[in-house]
């Protein structure tokens with residue numbers, strides 16, 4: 001783990017922001033600390049004077065779990081949100097525009113007084129934590145702060161501490177697991193993003209390293225064999241159902257419209273919510289199975305009384321033990337030369 005811990009310390013840290021007008025790479029660093037589906041980091045950045053362009057990296061699509069690129073655009077939205085908080089800390093207001101014809105987002109940077117917000121300070125610490133939480137409901141004050149931080153631009157957050165919501169979500173997650181684990185294509189796609197040993201995780205700087213997911217670190221041959229045996233709906237259901245039961249709240253992020261502009265906004269919404277949760281010392285993890293399968297998604301929306309729109313993301317929140325965090329590729333690997 002030592003090499004992994006050293007790599008984590010190098011990645012998950014604050015950078016000086018004094019020189020961002022001349023060298024915007026620190027802003028890209030913060031953007032890349034965002035969440036992304038399977039930690040694919042499906043983004044490319046181009047930095048021009050006073051403007052940063054964020055484009056999808058289509059080589060990092062996951063066509064099986066994400067056939068319409070929903071998660072890909074959500075991931076880009078997460079990166080955009082981090083970039084905006086970092087820009088503000090560096091003394092710039094970011095103005096966002098999305099070009100649906102090419103899927104690119106432009107952030108125009110306008111000079112402003114620098115402001116290091118608590119959400120900005122939380123960027124290196126935000127992570128998905130797939131441990132079991134303590135089962136205590138979040139307080140009304142915490143729920144209000146989370147709800148206020150999230151929704152905007154045609155996207156809303158539904159937060160619930162109700163037992164019956166957790167039971168319903170657990171049922172749909174279990175059904176999602178049964179369907180996904182019965183798909184060889186789904187399992188094979190997931191395996192391409194698994195990183196078995198610390199050395200492999202550090203060399204790739206992306207994907208999902210065993211201990212992050214609650215599995216041991218192992219050489220590739222052994223990890224791969226163990227994963228083949230352990231990747232089952234029954235094992236996953238045991239973990240997920242207990243995880244949901246012991247959560248302090250469930251959040252569902254819902255877009256008014258089902259298109260890339262709204263998926264991007266849903267990613268921004270998640271990232272704000274997750275940063276706010278981090279500030280409050282609240283952990284979170286995704287349980288997206290019910291919204292990843294189109295036919296299940298519709299039934300899930302009906303069951304939860306979601307009237308119109310697309311349920312984009314499902315999360316469990318609560319307080320629990322920390323887990324190792326994920327790595328990122330170097331900033332240089334995701335920046336394109338100026339065109």
Ligand SMILES: Cc1cc2nc3c(=O)[nH]c(=O)nc-3n(C[C@H](O)[C@H](O)[C@H](O)COP(=O)(O)O)c2cc1C
Pocket residue numbers: 033034035036037038039040070071072074075078126127128129130207208285286287288289325326
């Ligand atoms: C759109 C999207 C979908 C995700 N779906 C899941 C999921 O279903 N299950 C899960 O455990 N993590 C999920 N994740 C979390 C990613 O695996 C995680 O963001 C990535 O590994 C980077 O780690 P970090 O968020 O802890 O920095 C999702 C993330 C995004 C942005």
